[in-house]
Amino acid sequence: MREYHIAVIPGDGVGEEVTPGGVEVLNAAAESVGGFRLRHREFPWGCNHYLSSGRMMPEDGLKTLESFDAIYFGAVGFPGVPDHVSLRGLRLPICQRFEQYVCLRPSQILPGIPSPLAGKTAGDVDFVVVRENTEGEYVGAGGRAHEGLPIEAAVQTTMFSRVGIERVARYAFDLARSRRHRLVSATKSNAQQHAFTFWDEVVEEVAADFPDVELERVLIDALAARFVLAPESLDVVVASNLFGDILTDLGAAICGSLGVAPSGNINPERAYPSMFEPVHGSAPDIVGRGIANPVGMIWCGAMMLDFLGETEAASLIHSAVRAVSADGRTRTPDLGGTATTRDVVDAVLKQMARPTRPS
Helix, strand or coil: CEEEEEEEEEECCCHHHHHHHHHHHHHHHHHHHCCEEEEEEECCCCHHHHHHHCCCCCCCHHHHHCCCCEEEEEECCCCCCCHHHHHHHHHHHHHHHCCCCEEEEEEECCCCCCCCCCCCCCCCCEEEEEEECCCEEEEEEEEEECCCCCCCEEEEEEECCHHHHHHHHHHHHHHHHHCCCEEEEEECCCCCCCHHHHHHHHHHHHHCCCCCCEEEEEEHHHHHHHHHHCHHHCCEEEECHHHHHHHHHHHHHHCCCHHHCEEEEECCCCCCCEEEEECCCCCHHHCCCCCCCCHHHHHHHHHHHHHHCCHHHHHHHHHHHHHHHHHCCCCCHHHCCCCCHHHHHHHHHHHHCCCCCCC
């Protein structure tokens, strides 16, 4: 029997509330489909760990995670710990050390979930953003001078490498080739004549190897408007770290809620474990109320199983999520309902257990 070792990091805020249900769904899928098992090991790393130890994770945390097949991650960040400390102490080191250079974020309106965009329903919005995940604006290059003085200044430098752009672009072209053969590259080369002209040049070079994929270069401000005005025109979008981060929150919002949006931080070469996390963050304003939407976390589990090659189990979870959303009776408050986190998890588990699986 195939066996996968999964590192579970609930993290902070609602991450601790949605992760247990996500693990339940994963185990139920493995049991239902058969042929493989999941071995979970939970790590209590995050802001509470920082407040007690001065570190978001132990000094040997990355070495510990390296042996796992995948990482199932809840959220990071909470009041009392500066955001740059929490992010750079946990999530970013994992992404960068494990060469998770693709952040894969699908935007899809699920059946029955209302979009804030007039007239848009399930099937109208279905695109994927491929976010470069290890370079760009998040490398931390820069510094501050004259701290505490009236002339204090700060510099944050974007860094792109040819290898970094080429590998994420190639992944995006491959993905577009498997979908609708259209790729949009997000840029701002009219204003950033060094970094983004370089980005554009390398993406164009990669495009020569994919003549069957239509490439369109779009300035980031126009692309943000297009996400709202014509999302149905999008198939695959490739973007820098910062642009991809912003665009995917917008993509989740037009699909009804950040609570339903999943993501995968992928090392395509599988030399290191990949990490799967919902987009919604730690949501401290609703912590402890039991109303966090677990769909994003559950969908991440489906993405993780698909990446591991357990496509039948992944499909079972995704189909169950779609059936529950289409039914409309079990919705958390972010979707206009009154259901709890537990209610949604139970509804998905019940749907998965049906003798005739949803299509």
